[in-house]
Amino acid sequence: MTILAAKLSVVRIPIAAGILRLQSWPSIKPSVPFIPQQWPDFFHCSVSPAGNSSVTPSERRENLPSTSVTKKVKRAAKDVGYFAIVLAGIALTGSILYTIIQELFSKKSASGVYDDAFKICIADNRVLDVFGSSIKAHGNPNSRGRRRNIVHDSWYDDKGRLHMAMKFYIKGNLASGIVHLEVVENESKEFGYRYLIVETEGGFSKKRVVLRPLSEAVNSD
Missing domain, CATH: 3.10.450.320 (Mitochondrial import inner membrane translocase subunit Tim21)
Incomplete structure (x- = not known):
């Protein structure tokens, strides 16, 4: 125990001397100005969705058909359908009239x-x-x-x-x-x-x- 106490006292002395030495050391201000950290350009990159890295969202929207074009296509399809119905009605009416005329005026009816x-x-x-x-x-x-x-x-x-x-x-x-x-x-x-x-x-x-x-x-x- 006596030996251990002697060792500890020896350790305390250098530590205390170091503390005193730091306290008596004059404060030194850095003469070199602060340089902010700048990352090289190759570390800056943009992240795009997978599979479409070369197409931006705005370009993707431009590639889609506009709402007005879609409405025009639907309206044209409806018009074609109505026109076909009208033609079918005219053809049916014509055939009925032809049959009636043949029945009334044909000598072979x-x-x-x-x-x-x-x-x-x-x-x-x-x-x-x-x-x-x-x-x-x-x-x-x-x-x-x-x-x-x-x-x-x-x-x-x-x-x-x-x-x-x-x-x-x-x-x-x-x-x-x-x-x-x-x-x-x-x-x-x-x-x-x-x-x-x-x-x-x-x-x-x-x-x-x-x-x-x-x-x-x-x-x-």
């Missing part, structure tokens, strides 16, 4: 054959003597319109000719009756009568007027 046969009937004096002067035609006995429910049938024969058979009703102030007829295409593709017969309704007192006999048929077999 059911209405055309019906009108032609009725004109032949009311122009014949034999028909007027039997049925009277004021004769009206109907598609069936219960209908009021002339062209409603016209009973007819169409077919092609083995020679490719179109046939049409028809039956309609007439009524005058003296009697009522039924008109039977058949037409067939001729060489010029026009209808000609194979037969046209008018007969009154009734039993044994039935009268018949043959307007186009079968012997006068056009292109008959």
Whole structure:
């Protein structure tokens, strides 16, 4: 213990002497001005998102289509769609009108054959003597319109000719009756009568007027 205490006393003396020496040393101010730390240029770099290091956000926005262009494209697509709908409606209306016109005015339609046969009937004096002067035609006995429910049938024969058979009703102030007829295409593709017969309704007192006999048929077999 005595030896350890002696060593510690020896250590204290140099430490104390050092403290005194520092206190008596005059203060020295640095003569060199302070130089701020500056990093070399190669340490300064900008960090960009991965995969797009050469494209800035502003450039990326410029590459995107503008809102006005997108709206114009959508509006143009809508206009094209509306135009297509209008064209389809016009085409459908045209086809319907064409069908109606063909049905009403074509001589080869059911209405055309019906009108032609009725004109032949009311122009014949034999028909007027039997049925009277004021004769009206109907598609069936219960209908009021002339062209409603016209009973007819169409077919092609083995020679490719179109046939049409028809039956309609007439009524005058003296009697009522039924008109039977058949037409067939001729060489010029026009209808000609194979037969046209008018007969009154009734039993044994039935009268018949043959307007186009079968012997006068056009292109008959």
